[in-house]
Every structure is written in structure tokens, then in C-alpha cells.
Amino acid sequence: VQLVESGGGLVQSGGSLRLSCVASEDIFDDATMSWYRQTPGQSREVLARIGPFGMTTYGESVKGRFTISRDNDKNTVYLQMNNLTPEDTALYYCNLDGWKWGQGTQVTVSS
Numbered sequence: 001v002q003l004v005e006s007g008g009g010l011v012q013s014g015g016s017l018r019l020s021c022v023a024s025e026d027i028f029d030d031a032t033m034s035w036y037r038q039t040p041g042q043s044r045e046v047l048a049r050i051g052p053f054g055m056t057t058y059g060e061s062v063k064g065r066f067t068i069s070r071d072n073d074k075n076t077v078y079l080q081m082n083n084l085t086p087e088d089t090a091l092y093y094c095n096l097d098g099w100k101w102g103q104g105t106q107v108t109v110s111s
Contacts, residue, residue, distance in 0.1 A: 001023055001024055001025045001027060001096065001100055002023070002024040002025075003021055003022070003023055003024075003094050003095075003096060003100055003101065003102035003103075004021065004022050004024075004102060004103070005019060005020065005021045005092065005093065005094050005102040005103065005104060005105040006019070006020050006021075006022075006105060007019040007020050007105060008092060008105030008106045008107045008108075009106075009107070009108070010108045010109075010110065011084055011107070011108070011109055011110070012109070012110050013084065013085055013086060013109055013110065013111050014083060014084065014085075015084050015109070016080070016081060016082045016083075016084065017081050017084065017107060018078055018079065018080050018081070019035070019078065019079040019081065019092055019094075019105060019107075020076055020077075020078055021033070021035075021076065021077045021078075021079075021094030021102055022074070022075055022076050023075040023076070023077075023096060024075070025075070026075065027096075028072065028075040028096070029052065029072045030052050031052065031096045031097045032049060032050070032051050032052065032096075032097055032098070033049070033050050033068075033070060033077040033094060033095070033096060034046055034047075034048065034049040034050075034094065034095040034098075035047045035048045035049075035066075035068060035077070035079045035092060035093070035094055035095075036092070036093045036094075036095060037088075037090035037091065037092045037093070037107075038090055038091050038093065038104075039089070039090045039091075044093065045059065045061070045090075046059055047059050047061070047062050047066060047068075047079070047092075048062065048066055048067075048068035048079060049068070050068045050069070050070050050077065054070070056068055062081075065081065065082050065083045065084075066079060066080065066081050066082070067079070067080040067082075068080075077094060079092070079094075081107070084107075084109045085109060086109045086110065086111045087109075088107060088109050089107060089108050089109050090106075090107060091104040091105070091106055091107075092104060092105050092106075092107050
């Protein structure tokens with residue numbers, strides 16, 4: 001299975017971005033999908049998780065600003081990110097069932 005993230009880029013503080021992660025196979029439907037981020041020298045931080053039936057959990061740093069969702073027909077998980085700050089600058093990864101990672105997409109927030 002392959003995971004491909006997209007949607008990163010440069011945005012001003014206070015702006016929004018929506019990340020997408022497409023899975024190559026239909027095992028997506030039964031999978032728990034997660035979004036993480038990582039900055040240089042730091043470990044990966046879990047941001048949000050969505051189970052097969054849509055139950056979601058969020059990390060404290062993004063609760064109320066980020067929203068995870070999924071479209072099983074498209075094998076895609078999304079991360080809607082609002083009210084971004086420079087502290088959100090990182091490489092963002094999606095993860096399938098805790099074992100498969102995408103290549104990451106860079107998010108840079110300017111002040």
C-alpha cells in the first residue's frame with residue numbers, strides 16, 4: 001500500500017490549508033488513519049486520528065483548529081487546518097494503522 005500526501009504549502013499566519021492523503025488500496029476502509037507532524041530534531045507528534053467508523057481524537061495542540069475526516073469511496077483522509085500559526089510549520093505525514101507512512105508534505109506558516 002502507498003500513501004501520498006498533498007496540500008501543503010506556504011500560508012500566512014491565521015490562514016488555512018487542507019491536506020489530503022490518498023491510499024492506493026482498498027484496505028483503507030478498515031484502517032485507522034492518523035496525521036502527524038515533525039520538525040527538525042523533534043519526534044513525530046500525533047495530531048489527529050480517525051477510526052474506520054469515523055470516531056476522531058485530537059492532540060491538544062490542534063484541538064479546535066484542525067479537523068480530520070475521511071472519504072472511503074476515494075480512499076482519502078483529510079486534515080483541515082485553520083487559524084495556522086508559525087508554530088504549525090512542520091513536515092506533515094499521514095499514517096495507516098500505525099505502520100505505513102506517507103512521504104510527507106511541508107507546511108510553512110509565515111508570521
